[in-house]
Amino acid sequence: MGIECTGYDLAVSNEGSFGPHPNIPFVQSDDEMMLFMDTLNDIEIVVRVLSTETNFNACEIQSIDELKIFAEKAKFPSHALIMKKSRYDFSDIRKGISTWEAMSEQFNEMRIRHGSVFVETDMRAMCNPTRMSVIEKATQRLADKIKLVCPICNTPGLGITAVKEGLPCELCGKPTHSIISHIYECQKCEYSNEVRYPNQKETENPMYCNFVILK
Numbered sequence: 039m040g041i042e043c044t045g046y047d048l049a050v051s052n053e054g055s056f057g058p059h060p061n062i063p064f065v066q067s068d069d070e071m072m073l074f075m076d077t078l079n080d081i082e083i084v085v086r087v088l089s090t091e092t093n094f095n096a097c098e099i100q101s102i103d104e105l106k107i108f109a110e111k112a113k114f115p116s117h118a119l120i121m122k123k124s125r126y127d128f129s130d131i132r133k134g135i136s137t138w139e140a141m142s143e144q145f146n147e148m149r150i151r152h153g154s155v156f157v158e159t160d161m162r163a164m165c166n167p168t169r170m171s172v173i174e175k176a177t178q179r180l181a182d183k184i185k186l187v188c189p190i191c192n193t194p195g196l197g198i199t200a201v202k203e204g205l206p207c208e209l210c211g212k213p214t215h216s217i218i219s220h221i222y223e224c225q226k227c228e229y230s231n232e233v234r235y236p237n238q239k240e241t242e243n244p245m246y247c248n249f250v251i252l253k
């Protein structure tokens with residue numbers, strides 16, 4: 039990592055991964071991880087934001103018309119495209135394509151040269167404002183987490199290390215699978231704090247109850 043070469047003891051890094059949403063079928067997602075490191079005090083603070091706000095897409099394209107449809111869906115030209123020979127062939131790859139002229143030019147050239155063109159959305163942050171806004175959210179979340187300081191030892195980055203289910207049903211009072219509390223723990227000392235009702239509700243809608251049959 040960069041931190042070893044520079045001699046600084048604080049670093050922030052970001053990594054995004056893109057693909058099918060883990061819980062929502064047929065929906066693409068952007069999973070952004072932000073890491074803050076303090077090597078002097080041996081502290082690592084990590085947050086993640088999983089967002090369905092993404093233009094992530096990839097497809098083998100046969101014609102200019104098909105390419106235009108793909109481009110519009112990908113929010114081109116404010117969001118750039120990448121072209122390569124085929125999905126797993128990186129021998130000829132053109133990145134950061136961001137004008138209609140360059141797009142047709144590159145497409146025609148690639149098609150003549152290789153007989154096929156694989157087009158994908160350019161997910162590098164500077165080429166992708168949608169990704170930038172998810173990174174902004176993740177950065178805010180990281181800053182908020184850094185500001186959560188342990189009341190015992192003053193270490194920053196108190197994080198949620200466990201969640202408890204069991205929010206009571208509004209109708210019968212029996213526990214549901216919904217979250218009743220978050221457990222915050224310090225990474226340096228034994229401090230731990232249970233925060234009840236993190237979603238600002240003390241009972242759950244009976245539609246999530248395992249015991250009530252709604253008529």
Ligand SMILES: [Zn+2]
Nearest residue numbers: 207210247250
């Ligand atoms: Zn119930």
Ligand SMILES: [Zn+2]
Nearest residue numbers: 188191224227
């Ligand atoms: Zn502590």
